[in-house]
Amino acid sequence: MIGLLYNPVINWLIALVLLFYGPVLIIVLIYKVLGFTGYMSLFKYVGGDSIIYRLDPRTKILLAIILTIVAAMTIWWVSAIFLAGVLFLYLFLRDPAAKMRVAGPLILSAFIGTAWSESLFAPFSYLYSIFGHHVTFIYLLPSVLSSLGVTQGNSSASVLLVGKAASPVGLTWEGFIYGLQISFRATASIASGLLLIFSASPSDILRSLEKSKLPIELGFTLLLAASSIPKVLESSMIVINALKARGVDVVPRGSRNPIVLLRRLGSSFKVVVLSLTAIIILTLKNAREIAIAADLRGFRANRQRTYYHELRLTRMDVLTIVILLLIFAIGIYVSGLPGMGAVPYNP
Amino acid sequence: MKAVEIDNLSIAYFGKHELALRGVSLSIDEGEFVLLTGKTGSGKSTLLNAINGVIPHIISADMEGTVRVFGQSTSSTPIHKLSTMVGTVYQTPENQIFSLIVDDDVAFGLENMAVPRAEMMQRVESSLRLVNLWGKKSHPTFLLSGGEKQRLAFANALALRPKLLVLDEPTSQLDSMGTEEVFSLIKSLNEEHRLTVIMSEHKLERVINLVDRIVVMDGGSVVMDDEPHRVLKAGIAKYGLEEPQVTLLHKMINPSSEFIPITVEEFVEVDGKLVGNLDLDAPPRRTDGEPRVIIKDLFFKYERNGDWILKGINLSIMAGEFVSIVGSNGSGKSTLMNLVSGIYKPQRGQVLVAGVDVSRVPRSRIASLVGYVFQDPDYMLFNSTVENEIRFTMSAANIKDESLFRDVVDLFGLGGLLKESPHRLSVGQRRLVSLAAVLVVRPLVLMLDEPTRGLDYEMGETVMSYVKELQSKLGLTVLMVTHNMKQVGEYSDRVVVMNRGVVDMVDSAENVFSASLGRREWAVSPPQIFMVSKMLGSKPIASMRPVMGGGHP
Numbered sequence: 003m004i005g006l007l008y009n010p011v012i013n014w015l016i017a018l019v020l021l022f023y024g025p026v027l028i029i030v031l032i033y034k035v036l037g038f039t040g041y042m043s044l045f046k047y048v049g050g051d052s053i054i055y056r057l058d059p060r061t062k063i064l065l066a067i068i069l070t071i072v073a074a075m076t077i078w079w080v081s082a083i084f085l086a087g088v089l090f091l092y093l094f095l096r097d098p099a100a101k102m103r104v105a106g107p108l109i110l111s112a113f114i115g116t117a118w119s120e121s122l123f124a125p126f127s128y129l130y131s132i133f134g135h136h137v138t139f140i141y142l143l144p145s146v147l148s149s150l151g152v153t154q155g156n157s158s159a160s161v162l163l164v165g166k167a168a169s170p171v172g173l174t175w176e177g178f179i180y181g182l183q184i185s186f187r188a189t190a191s192i193a194s195g196l197l198l199i200f201s202a203s204p205s206d207i208l209r210s211l212e213k214s215k216l217p218i219e220l221g222f223t224l225l226l227a228a229s230s231i232p233k234v235l236e237s238s239m240i241v242i243n244a245l246k247a248r249g250v251d252v253v254p255r256g257s258r259n260p261i262v263l264l265r266r267l268g269s270s271f272k273v274v275v276l277s278l279t280a281i282i283i284l285t286l287k288n289a290r291e292i293a294i295a296a297d298l299r300g301f302r303a304n305r306q307r308t309y310y311h312e313l314r315l316t317r318m319d320v321l322t323i324v325i326l327l328l329i330f331a332i333g334i335y336v337s338g339l340p341g342m343g344a345v346p347y348n349p
Numbered sequence: 350m351k352a353v354e355i356d357n358l359s360i361a362y363f364g365k366h367e368l369a370l371r372g373v374s375l376s377i378d379e380g381e382f383v384l385l386t387g388k389t390g391s392g393k394s395t396l397l398n399a400i401n402g403v404i405p406h407i408i409s410a411d412m413e414g415t416v417r418v419f420g421q422s423t424s425s426t427p428i429h430k431l432s433t434m435v436g437t438v439y440q441t442p443e444n445q446i447f448s449l450i451v452d453d454d455v456a457f458g459l460e461n462m463a464v465p466r467a468e469m470m471q472r473v474e475s476s477l478r479l480v481n482l483w484g485k486k487s488h489p490t491f492l493l494s495g496g497e498k499q500r501l502a503f504a505n506a507l508a509l510r511p512k513l514l515v516l517d518e519p520t521s522q523l524d525s526m527g528t529e530e531v532f533s534l535i536k537s538l539n540e541e542h543r544l545t546v547i548m549s550e551h552k553l554e555r556v557i558n559l560v561d562r563i564v565v566m567d568g569g570s571v572v573m574d575d576e577p578h579r580v581l582k583a584g585i586a587k588y589g590l591e592e593p594q595v596t597l598l599h600k601m602i603n604p605s606s607e608f609i610p611i612t613v614e615e616f617v618e619v620d621g622k623l624v625g626n627l628d629l630d631a632p633p634r635r636t637d638g639e640p641r642v643i644i645k646d647l648f649f650k651y652e653r654n655g656d657w658i659l660k661g662i663n664l665s666i667m668a669g670e671f672v673s674i675v676g677s678n679g680s681g682k683s684t685l686m687n688l689v690s691g692i693y694k695p696q697r698g699q700v701l702v703a704g705v706d707v708s709r710v711p712r713s714r715i716a717s718l719v720g721y722v723f724q725d726p727d728y729m730l731f732n733s734t735v736e737n738e739i740r741f742t743m744s745a746a747n748i749k750d751e752s753l754f755r756d757v758v759d760l761f762g763l764g765g766l767l768k769e770s771p772h773r774l775s776v777g778q779r780r781l782v783s784l785a786a787v788l789v790v791r792p793l794v795l796m797l798d799e800p801t802r803g804l805d806y807e808m809g810e811t812v813m814s815y816v817k818e819l820q821s822k823l824g825l826t827v828l829m830v831t832h833n834m835k836q837v838g839e840y841s842d843r844v845v846v847m848n849r850g851v852v853d854m855v856d857s858a859e860n861v862f863s864a865s866l867g868r869r870e871w872a873v874s875p876p877q878i879f880m881v882s883k884m885l886g887s888k889p890i891a892s893m894r895p896v897m898g899g900g901h902p
Binding site: 047203205222225233237243245246248249250279280283284291295296297298300303304308 | 465470473714715728729732
């Protein structure tokens with residue numbers, strides 16, 4: 003069993019799979035579960051009238067910022083509570099199930115991505131001190147990979163099935179746990195960012211950024227980027243369809259012959275690069291027209307702009323901001339308590 | 350005061366030796382509606398961009414002569430000030446809309462101009478009411494139809510209260526219904542709100558009765574500038590432009606007359622008695638042969654929980670037949686094409702091409718069964734040279750026969766362009782390259798999506814004549830999706846009408862046109878020749894062929 007698992011060829015194959023499955027899984031997850039239209043819906047704002055929609059976008063931006071900062075400073079379960087709290091707020095969105103179908107895969111992919119990268123790449127010294135000198139390697143990879151940053155243990159580390167090994171390099175159980183814990187930080191801030199996107203129209207977000215003294219150019223760029231992503235995705239679909247119509251396998255077909263497979267992978271890659279060129283050319287052509295249209299409507303004609311929607315902080319906003327500031331203050335205090343902060347080495 | 354005064358204007362773009370405009374002089378009175386026409390590259394867009402100040406403010410170019418708009422020189426007035434006098438609407442609605450909500454988008458320009466909020470609210474409302482979109486003010490912009498998007502672009506321009514509208518082919522991206530909406534909007538803006546309009550447009554027949562004046566451009570110069578009847582009497586065919594069908598007809602039967610009819614009503618009044626009735630037989634439509642494409646009970650939707658886009662399509666198309674597919678945007682035409690070419694797989698039913706189920710055949714064989722030319726050639730051209738572009742299809746289909754390559758290069762006369770990058774070619778050349786790249790592997794069925802959209806009349810005719818030649822030479826079966834009803838009348842053996850995912854009618858062009866008069870949702874507006882036969886009460890005619898005798902006009 004051990005002999006087979008650690009046969010050099012099999013060892014390398016497993017190493018390659020492990021090295022790549024994380025990112026691939028994320029892409030598959032986003033593509034399969036979310037689908038094209040799901041992804042598009044991220045950029046298509048549909049209004050509502052619950053409390054969460056009535057909050058000023060600035061309040062929601064502040065929410066995302068404060069949660070991110072506090073999460074970064076405190077122990078992992080604080081972030082987990084934040085995540086649960088933000089997901090609770092999703093219930094006030096219109097059609098929460100649909101919103102979760104979009105947010106879910108994104109949040110999940112953050113979990114998978116971080117857990118994957120930490121289980122392979124977490125520095126041994128971190129794990130060693132966090133988990134009380136108990137680090138178990140699940141599977142050893144070729145030791146050359148330590149130069150890629152794959153976790154390398156000291157001589158006291160134990161390896162599943164193998165026992166003790168000198169300076170083992172590979173996948174650790176503690177790294178995986180550590181990854182899951184710290185991924186709560188990323189997910190809490192992703193979830194609160196998505197809450198903003200789901201509950202405020204891009205133009206309101208733009209206006210509130212401007213009101214917060216952000217240069218209008220930056221805001222406009224963000225607005226255009228948000229509204230052009232669906233267009234770029236749509237044209238990518240057409241380009242891919244055009245390729246298919248000309249007899250090109252965009253996703254390479256499998257083959258038992260590794261040389262054939264490699265060649266197919268290669269030509270598939272070439273096709274992707276070619277089609278990207280087409281998409282970039284199309285996007286640039288549009289960009290020129292968009293720039294002219296914006297100038298014709300007086301974009302940047304005046305330093306002072308006026309506003310169509312008046313953004314005014316309501317009592318609800320003030321209350322929310324007070325709560326957020328409280329969370330911020332408590333967060334800072336808690337992060338200073340022994341064993342509650344994120345540094346040093348706490349997950 | 351004159352709305353526009355142009356004196357001896359010459360423009361050269363940087364890095365180009367040729368002049369885009371040479372010595373153009375033009376003056377337009379307030380309240381006039383001027384149609385600007387000419388071949389692609391004749392200088393129409395350059396002239397329009399000189400009037401709204403985009404040249405020289407945004408696109409820099411060498412400019413001689415003067416352009417004045419309401420007495421102000423465009424080169425010394427800043428562009429944002431000009432846009433309160435000149436409103437501009439371009440071809441592509443998506444590139445003129447920035448916001449995700451309708452009223453936000455109208456407000457964008459006003460916010461930039463620092464218009465006080467109270468006035469802004471009122472201007473947003475009045476401009477949305479003008480274009481009849483006030484009811485949709487809180488709608489997401491991306492859910493609007495093409496016609497609605499373009500009307501929003503008009504509202505955006507109108508909110509700045511211009512007195513002159515500059516319109517650069519405002520309907521070229523729209524279907525028949527969208528075109529109708531936009532033209533009737535322009536008409537009311539001109540007639541009821543006294544806006545001066547200068548518009549470039551290829552669809553001469555649809556606008557000719559609205560305009561006061563036609564300006565014809567050729568090679569950067571104004572070659573004609575007169576009232577429509579007089580322009581057509583002098584003839585515009587020599588500038589590569591299409592004359593209305595009734596004008597052609599009239600010139601044939603009554604070549605010496607003073608008055609030239611330009612609309613169906615005028616024709617019937619002037620020539621109605623002369624023609625008596627147009628008792629002509631419809632040109633022969635071929636309906637024999639063996640079935641080449643068989644579509645059986647086809648159902649399709651994009652997402653598992655989504656609505657059916659196609660709901661049980663049954664069709665059988667004969668070898669060598671030319672079939673047009675018509676219907677409004679969103680009726681399922683493009684989806685059907687994507688299924689016939691095997692790009693999507695149906696949930697139910699099947700598509701057989703020459704007896705082969707296209708959803709089961711390996712991708713590399715598809716291209717030699719069905720050739721699909723997309724609407725916009727830019728989506729189809731990815732290679733660095735024209736030669737690679739053509740060989741790309743061959744290698745995907747695993748075809749190494751050199752003679753096929755040479756044949757298609759000779760046929761389309763691409764020999765001199767093989768080393769050029771396809772992206773540097775003209776629109777018309779790009780279209781031909783995309784056709785060549787599809788036809789090189791000799792597909793049995795050729796599918797065309799709006800094959801002449803964006804091309805001028807001459808180029809469009811060239812493309813269609815290639816298609817016709819290939820059809821007879823190779824026995825191609827042709828499926829064409831189009832909104833151009835003249836082409837439908839001229840070329841199709843049969844017409845398929847799609848409506849909300851089902852086939853409403855499959856019949857000859859004559860019968861489809863007759864039935865379409867009561868079915869606005871089909872977005873079919875029959876060509877003049879058909880309307881003439883209808884008004885004269887004679888046998889319906891869809892094509893100029895029987896009138897002109899044999900060949901194509």
